Amino acid sequence: MSPQDGIAVAVNPGVKVEVTEDAVLIRQGDHVARLVGGRLPAFTEALLTVLSDGRRTLDVGSDIDDTRRLALESVLTQMTEAGLLHRDEAADDLHDVPPAAVGMWLRVLRNVPLRTVQTRLEQATATVLGRGLLAERLVTSLRDAGVRTETAAVPDAVPETTDHVRDVVIVAGESESDPVLGEWNTQALKSGRTWLPVIPFDGRRALVGPWTLPSESACFACYRLRRAASFPDRALIDDILAARPVRDGGERAALWPGLTTMQVGLVVERVVEWFGLTDTNAGLATPGGLHTLEMTSSGLRLDTHRLFRVPRCPECSPARDRGYPMIWFHPDAGVPLHRHDDTDGGRRS
Known part of the structure; x- marks a missing residue:
């Protein structure tokens, strides 16, 4: 992308950013990414202030030299890898997709495409x-x-x-x-x-x-x-x-x-x-x-x-109209049946 086109960026709405004198802390729940650099805290504050008004691109100007442009690209890449920024198409998606879809996308750690969640x-x-x-x-x-x-x-x-x-x-x-x-x-x-x-x-x-x-x-x-x-x-x-x-x-x-x-x-x-x-x-x-x-x-x-199903629920159980299984069979001819009142184990003299 040429400098004249600007750089499409969006801030990850699921993170909280804090700064110290020499570091930037990017917090998401209990996960904290730490970026260190001399002027990085001041740059981060200025960048987030610029983007807080809904701006979708960074206009870096047409007169920027290659050294400064590469330095800017390096910083933005660090912020992207740390989860603070999204770039290009991902940035456009964050601007265009409803907040509830973004929240679900963040919930699954971006494993489901954001546009899929939206659809x-x-x-x-x-x-x-x-x-x-x-x-x-x-x-x-x-x-x-x-x-x-x-x-x-x-x-x-x-x-x-x-x-x-x-x-x-x-x-x-x-x-x-x-x-x-x-x-x-x-x-x-x-x-x-x-x-x-x-x-x-x-x-x-x-x-x-x-x-x-x-x-x-x-x-x-x-x-x-x-x-x-x-x-x-x-x-x-x-x-x-x-x-x-x-x-x-x-x-x-x-x-x-x-x-x-x-x-x-x-x-x-x-x-x-x-x-x-x-x-x-x-x-x-x-x-x-x-x-x-x-x-x-x-x-x-x-x-x-x-809540687990009731085995014989009168509304949803497929067994609700069936009888309980019975342990019963027709005896074979000539085979004596055991009686509970037998004292000799069913044997007759």
């Missing part, structure tokens, strides 16, 4: 099923993240899709027994739609998950069975499973706005990661994976769980 995000659709404040917050936050988002008030209004695995339905229920969760669970098992339940704080915990891939992971009926089985008062388990909710008009999501914000953030991270990185690199999209936000005596706690 995946643009082609995917999330549908928020439900009513109320939690559903509204989910829609707003997903759209703010650049996710194409549809809404549906009832299961039958969920738009059709050509990709049942990629396109996700997020179901915002008022409680674990909200009929919309059970109805959508049944529909998802028939259609194969990937979906994610979200339940507001109930006084003890808020729920995001389980991440449901029908016929591959636990369904919501599995979740309810396992939750009921762990309830400390066993006399109430049958009632808990059979009970139906009574609409009270309250907005649980409005009572604990901070917890609701955290829930929504977990959903956005899961969905954006699933769309941008697919199941190959999406660590949050573990089949059956769920997050709980719990208020304990020591404060707020975020836990990650893995």
